Amino acid sequence: MSNEITKIMVQAQKIKNFRCRKGSAPQVQIKDLEEKLKITLPEPYKFFLEQYGFCLWFGDVVFGLVPLDEDNEDYKSLDVIRATEYYHQRYDNKDEYQSVPEHGLVINSYDGGGYYFLFSEESERAGEVGLFLTETYGQEESKFKSFTDYLSFLVTGTPDLVDVDYDKIMDIIEG
Template sequence: MFNEIEAIIGKAKKNKNYTQRGAVPSEEIADLESQLKIVLPKDYKYFIKHYGYCFWFGGVVSGLVGDNKRYEKLCCAIRKTKYYHDFYDHDSSYLSVPQQGLVIGKWAGGGYYFLFSQESERAGEVGLFLTETYGQEVSKFNSFTDYLSFLVTGTPDPEPVDVDYDRIMDIIED
């Protein structure tokens, strides 16, 4: 699993404007888990321990930014998670952001990628939740590693998730 992350990051580094933080102290990772009251999946924990976060032209994987405040808004998983909780949880039309995990990416069309933590029934999965579906999940990856691979290489494809279109129509009609 960890060799696969190394290989994917090796490909990501070839992208235009690739940037990463680098090694993160274990205390910062423990602090993230403590603040959000979660346990991170092993592949994501490996990623943030070795890379912190990364982005390139067209892709972002949020994590821990440390003292680099320049990238905090774009790349800080704690900040993104709190932002989406505030955004979705104050409008009863939208489904609340799940509690057991964290936001690791933004969907350019409106929405977010959510990594489910170890204590979740969906431990390790990454779901895409869209604004246009009022916070409903529309697709998922089986692991953080699959999500990272998709961002960098375009494979594997995400799995579709059933969307409750009747609920959406009820919201629109109200």
């Protein structure tokens, strides 16, 4: 698992404008994240935080833990706690949208409107990453089997999304 993420991140570091946290996220900050959101992180994502904190490059990002003393607003917007709280505030208890799942965290926003959600160990779907779209009123429209698959998809384009019904998405958008 950690070896796969390391290999993917070696490739990511070759992408134009790649950046990640200088130094790893301290264990205390990871523990605080779990306590604040009342979740247990899947091991691959925990390893990612321990080694890279967060990452971004031209065209994509993986939310994570930013340094506590970081004043740069660009980095603050990459904080996974902030992102998760934002999506809960925006979509929970709204008649027109499905609420954000309870067990897990938002690890990326979707440019077309929506977010990628990593299910925590408390979920029946522990470790999976789902794509929830605003065009479908917060319904999940595709998923990855693991955080590692999701990260690989961002960096290399493989594996492909699992269970995507593009016709259904287009019907909803056009409908």
